[in-house]
Amino acid sequence: MSAKDPKAHALSSQRATAPRNQLLLHGWTDQAILGVALVALAAGFGQFGLTATLGDVARHFGHVLHGSTITDQAGLSGTQLGLGLAVIRLASLGGLPLAGLADQVGRRRVLLIACGLGLAVTAASAASPGYWWFVIVFALGRPFLSAAAAVAQVEAAEQTGSAQRAAAVALVAAGYAVGAGATAVLYGLAGNALGYRGILVLAIVPLVGLPFAARWVSEPDRFVQAAASNQRRQPVLGAVARPYRPRLALVTTLAFSLGVITGPANSFVFLYAQNVDHFAGIALSAMVVSAGLLGIGGLLAGRWLADRVGRRPTAMGAMVSIGASGILCYSGNRVALVVGYLFGITAGGVIAPSAGAFVNELFPTSVRASVAGWNVAGAVLGAVAGLVVFGSVADVANRFAPAAMVTFMPAMVLSGLFWFLPETRGHEPEWFWPAEVTN
Numbered sequence: 022m023s024a025k026d027p028k029a030h031a032l033s034s035q036r037a038t039a040p041r042n043q044l045l046l047h048g049w050t051d052q053a054i055l056g057v058a059l060v061a062l063a064a065g066f067g068q069f070g071l072t073a074t075l076g077d078v079a080r081h082f083g084h085v086l087h088g089s090t091i092t093d094q095a096g097l098s099g100t101q102l103g104l105g106l107a108v109i110r111l112a113s114l115g116g117l118p119l120a121g122l123a124d125q126v127g128r129r130r131v132l133l134i135a136c137g138l139g140l141a142v143t144a145a146s147a148a149s150p151g152y153w154w155f156v157i158v159f160a161l162g163r164p165f166l167s168a169a170a171a172v173a174q175v176e177a178a179e180q181t182g183s184a185q186r187a188a189a190v191a192l193v194a195a196g197y198a199v200g201a202g203a204t205a206v207l208y209g210l211a212g213n214a215l216g217y218r219g220i221l222v223l224a225i226v227p228l229v230g231l232p233f234a235a236r237w238v239s240e241p242d243r244f245v246q247a248a249a250s251n252q253r254r255q256p257v258l259g260a261v262a263r264p265y266r267p268r269l270a271l272v273t274t275l276a277f278s279l280g281v282i283t284g285p286a287n288s289f290v291f292l293y294a295q296n297v298d299h300f301a302g303i304a305l306s307a308m309v310v311s312a313g314l315l316g317i318g319g320l321l322a323g324r325w326l327a328d329r330v331g332r333r334p335t336a337m338g339a340m341v342s343i344g345a346s347g348i349l350c351y352s353g354n355r356v357a358l359v360v361g362y363l364f365g366i367t368a369g370g371v372i373a374p375s376a377g378a379f380v381n382e383l384f385p386t387s388v389r390a391s392v393a394g395w396n397v398a399g400a401v402l403g404a405v406a407g408l409v410v411f412g413s414v415a416d417v418a419n420r421f422a423p424a425a426m427v428t429f430m431p432a433m434v435l436s437g438l439f440w441f442l443p444e445t446r447g448h449e450p451e452w453f454w455p456a457e458v459t460n
Contacts, residue, residue, distance in 0.1 A: 045242040047180045049188035054177055056237025057132070058196030061173040063227035063234070064136050065200025067143040068166045070221050071109065071159055105156045106288050107408045113401040115164025120171045120394030124387065127248075128179070129240045131390075132172045133231065139165030140228040147221040159221075167401070170197060171393035178381030179241035179389070183449055186382070187327040187374040191320040194373035198320075200227070202313045209306030243450075247386040265388055271438055272380055272392070273399035278435040279340055280403025283369075285411035285428055286347035288404075290362055308359055312366040319370020326371065331446045332379035337439040339372035344433035351421035382445035389450075403432070 047053045123131040142162030149155035173196075177189040208220050215223075326335040343365055350361025384392045407428050414424035 044246065046182045046185075047189075049181060049185045049192055051180075052237040053180050053239050054189045054192055056234050056239075057173050057176045057180075058193045059234035060132055060136050060231065060238060061170060061193045061196040062200035063140060063231055064166045064169040064173065065197035066203055066227050067136075067140045067162065067200075067224045068170070069201035069204045070143060070217075070224065071106075101152075101412075104409070104412070105152065106284075106412075107405040108156050109160045109163055110284060110401050110404045110408065112160035112163040113167040114398050116167030116171060116397040116401075117394035119164055119168035120175075120397060121391040123168075123172050123175065123390035123393075127240050128172055128176050128244055128390065129238050132169055132176060133235050133238065135165040135172070136169035137165075137228060137231050139163070139169060140224045140231070144222050144224040144228070147218040167397045168394070171397050172390055173197070174377050175381060175390050175393050176238070176241060178378060178450075179243040179386065180239075183382075183447055184328070187324045187378045190377035190381075191324045191374035194370070194377060195317060195320050198313065198316050198370070202309050202316075205309040206306050209303065209309060243386045265384055265392070268383055268442065269392060269395060271441055272383065273395050274435065275340075275438050276396045276399030277403035277406075278432040278438075279343070279372075280400035281407035281410075281432040282340075282344045282347055282429050283400075284404025284407040285424070286343070286350065286365060288408060290350060290358075308362060312363050315363055315367040316370040319367040320373060321370075323371035323374040327375035327378055328446065331444050332375045332382070333439045333442065333444050335375035336372055336379060337436045339368045339375065340436040340439075341433050342368035343372065344429040344436075347429050348422075348425045351425040353420070353422050379442075379445055382448060382450050383442065385450060407432070 119131065119135055139162045142165070143159065146155060146159040146162065149158050173193050174190060177193040178186055181189040204220055204223075207223065208215070208217075211219075323335060323339065346361045346365035346368055348361070349357050350365060351358075352361070380392065380396060381389060411421075411424045411428045414427050415421050
């Protein structure tokens with residue numbers, strides 16, 4: 022936001038005249054939240070490009086044959102695909118220090134710069150000459166987009182009060198989902214003309230639009246006050262002080278477990294639909310649009326459940342449902358694929374506002390972005406483990422169904438760890454860590 026921007030000047034005046042300790046908060050439909058949702062949309066578009074076009078990538082760099090093995094049908098083996106996706110996911114570990122940097126230099130700066138760099142690298146990956154070159158170049162953009170997505174959730178949580186927080190987190194999650202879904206819809210409608218390279222090059226469009234969204238993005242007052250406080254701790258690129266580590270370990274383990282499920286469930290579904298079940302492009306687009314509508318319903322349901330039933334039970338139930346839907350999706354027929362995919366997207370919508378509000382309410386402002394980075398790391402390592410196991414079992418069994426069972430069920434059991442964390446519904450983050458409130 023420019024220093025000459027009248028909105029920025031008005032915001033600065035509000036902060037200057039507000040009593041110390043009284044936070045300037047926003048409603049979930051305010052421009053400050055809408056701007057963050059638009060940045061999340063851009064990050065989702067860049068990050069989901071490979072998933073939406075994986076079938077085309079496998080055909081382009083591999084050899085599709087009329088055989089019964091996964092390699093024959095997909096073009097590349099399950100192991101090759103799993104390892105390539107694992108490398109890309111591992112690269113997202115770089116999102117940990119980048120997100121942690123937001124605890125030092127501010128949420129807004131990291132959010133916008135990281136998103137812009139990630140989109141630029143994603144567009145550049147379209148020129149890769151071979152599969153592993155493509156994996157490496159695309160992977161270079163992942164840390165920036167992962168950090169942007171994580172800090173966007175932090176922004177939404179810090180800009181709002183308890184009554185508005187789940188809705189704000191849901192709106193940002195919806196923005197990310199719209200961006201991710203747009204790549205799949207575009208590929209379904211124009212995949213033959215654009216190919217995977219065309220879809221990836223389109224990342225330039227949200228990159229060009231980023232400066233316009235930036236005008237609505239402001240620094241959360243929680244961070245501004247914490248930065249001015251002498252009591253504020255200064256974490257170094259993701260370091261989290263000792264009092265918060267036991268809780269952080271539980272949260273990161275849950276992120277790991279969810280990643281074990283969502284990594285393979287999300288990454289292989291379009292390849293499975295395109296190269297194994299031979300869905301037409303228009304059918305894929307219809308499936309994605311339907312999932313988007315159900316996902317919005319899931320976000321609304323998740324917000325309602327998080328604010329009335331509680332963050333913990335909502336997140337736990339949704340995590341189990343995501344695992345069950347993944348098993349159904351790969352169970353072996355087209356109807357199961359569609360129903361499992363739609364059910365999984367709905368459950369993903371339910372978990373977003375509850376888990377997003379929950380994790381940000383569990384930690385103080387001084388380490389909140391660093392915790393978001395650790396969540397990225399946990400999810401990445403979980404996704405890598407899930408992808409490697411899923412791809413290896415699929416190759417051995419020559420089917421995706423056993424791979425889904427072996428990979429997802431242990432992770433679903435670990436959802437019980439939610440009950441070792443305190444319920445945060447109705448509380449501000451400062452309630453748990455009163456010493457962190459500025460004075």
